[in-house]
Every structure is written in structure tokens, then in C-alpha cells.
Amino acid sequence: MDIQTSTADKALVVAVGGRLDALTAPEFERKAAELIAATPGPLIVDFERLDYISSAGLRALLATAKRIKAAGAQMLCVGVTGPVREVFDISGFSAVFQMHDSVVGALAAVD
Amino acid sequence: MAPARLRIAARVERLPEAVAFVEEQADRFGLGPKKLFGLTLALEEAFVNICHHAFPSGEGEAELACDGVGEVFVLEVADTGTPFDLLALPIPDLTADVMERRIGGLGVYFIRTFSDSVSYHREEGRNILRMSFNRA
Numbered sequence: 001m002d003i004q005t006s007t008a009d010k011a012l013v014v015a016v017g018g019r020l021d022a023l024t025a026p027e028f029e030r031k032a033a034e035l036i037a038a039t040p041g042p043l044i045v046d047f048e049r050l051d052y053i054s055s056a057g058l059r060a061l062l063a064t065a066k067r068i069k070a071a072g073a074q075m076l077c078v079g080v081t082g083p084v085r086e087v088f089d090i091s092g093f094s095a096v097f098q099m100h101d102s103v104v105g106a107l108a109a110v111d
Numbered sequence: 112m113a114p115a116r117l118r119i120a121a122r123v124e125r126l127p128e129a130v131a132f133v134e135e136q137a138d139r140f141g142l143g144p145k146k147l148f149g150l151t152l153a154l155e156e157a158f159v160n161i162c163h164h165a166f167p168s169g170e171g172e173a174e175l176a177c178d179g180v181g182e183v184f185v186l187e188v189a190d191t192g193t194p195f196d197l198l199a200l201p202i203p204d205l206t207a208d209v210m211e212r213r214i215g216g217l218g219v220y221f222i223r224t225f226s227d228s229v230s231y232h233r234e235e236g237r238n239i240l241r242m243s244f245n246r247a
Contacts, residue, residue, distance in 0.1 A: 021126060021155055022123050022126055022155060022159040022162075023123055023124065023126045023127065052148070052151065052152075054152055054155045054156060054159075054218070054221070055156060055217035055218040055221060056155075056159065058217065059217075083145070083148040083149075087152070087221070090220075090221070090224050091205060091217055091220070091221075092205030
């Protein structure tokens with residue numbers, strides 16, 4: 001797994017690539033928590049380069065979303081396609097998270 | 112293909128090794144790419160469950176066995192830990208607002224969904240989860 005962060009005008013963008021599994025999910029959650037603490041506000045998670053996600057990965061995302069919600073902001077997911085999308089759909093997470101096709105689309109939805 | 116087995120410490124850090132072993136066997140069998148994703152996911156969920164729950168008072172091993180039976184790739188994930196039928200877990204409630212609660216049972220739900228068939232049995236002190244994947 002690798003994480004790249006950038007700042008769009010109203011939100012922090014975290015692009016995650018590779019595999020988000022039981023081994024890497026804790027690292028993602030920790031890194032996301034640090035970012036949220038350092039830069040409060042909306043967080044856009046870009047899954048474009050993510051090849052794989054398991055229930056452990058989803059739990060880390062859920063924990064991250066809860067943390068952001070507790071801080072009064074929102075988490076938005078973009079670029080969720082292919083098998084990763086299938087996992088989101090089957091688990092009901094695509095109905096729970098805010099899903100957008102692109103970072104631009106997500107930014108337009110940020111309050 | 113000839114059956115292949117791997118004994119591996121039931122520790123989450125060993126997950127990449129377990130995945131690499133099963134992927135290699137699936138590749139030899141010629142499992143389709145869509146099926147391969149589901150196979151890897153089912154393997155992780157079964158293996159990690161053993162890591163977290165099978166040996167509450169210490170460490171143990173998991174045994175992975177792969178075999179091709181006609182058009183079906185079979186993965187067995189076994190352990191000698193606490194008797195536990197993963198398949199007895201209820202289907203998680205995916206309709207309620209997941210943001211408000213703890214979610215459980217997602218792993219076994221993925222095993223059920225992504226495998227073409229799955230069964231559990233206990234034999235000679237081992238929990239054996241058998242998952243089948245059609246070639247394509």
C-alpha cells in the first residue's frame with residue numbers, strides 16, 4: 001500500500017494505491033488520523049490506484065469516516081471502480097459513504 | 112494440478128506469504144482474473160480470522176491446501192485452534208446506518224459471496240474451511 005496526499009482548495013486528498021488489507025489497513029488508519037488532526041476539514045479518499053480491499057480495509061475506512069464526522073467534517077470517496085467497487089457494493093458501503101467519480105466532482109459536493 | 116500445501120504461522124504479518132502461495136497455485140490452475148480477486152479476498156478473511164481468534168492463549172499455525180478438481184479450484188484453510196464454525200455467524204446487517212455501530216461478520220459474508228461454494232467441518236481436532244471457485 002502507498003499513500004499520497006495533496007491539498008485541493010477546500011479539502012485534503014488522500015490517494016491510496018496497492019492493497020488495503022489486514023496488514024496495511026492499520027497503517028492507513030493511523031496515517032489518516034494524523035492527517036485529520038493536522039488538517040481539519042473534508043477528506044477526499046481517491047481509490048483510483050487501489051487494487052484490493054478486504055473487510056479490514058473497510059473497517060479502517062469506517063473508523064476514518066467516523067473520526068472525520070466527529071470533527072464535524074465529511075469523508076468523500078472517489079475513483080472506486082472494478083473489484084474494489086464490487087466489495088463496496090456488496091458490503092453496503094457505497095450506500096453509506098459519499099461516492100463520487102472524480103476529485104473534481106467530490107470538491108463540487110464539499111460544503 | 113497436484114495438490115499443494117503450506118503450513119504457516121497464524122500471524123497477520125504472514126498474510127502476504129499466504130496470498131503469494133495461493134496466487135501461485137491459482138495461476139498454475141488457470142483461474143480467471145475475476146475469480147482470483149475473490150479467492151484472495153476469501154483467503155485473507157479466513158486466514159486473518161484464524162490469526163485473531165483460533166489461538167486465544169498463544170500462537171499456532173494455519174494450513175493452506177490448494178487443489179484443482181476438474182473445473183474447480185479448491186482452497187482449504189485449516190487450523191488446530193478453538194472449534195469454530197465461521198459459517199454459523201449471522202449475515203451482517205448491511206441496511207442499518209453502519210456509521211453508528213460496529214460492524215461484524217463482514218469477512219465471512221465476503222467468503223460466502225465470492226466463493227462458488229463453501230463448507231466447514233471439524234476433523235481430527237482441526238477446523239477446516241473448504242472454499243471452491245469455478246475456473247471462470
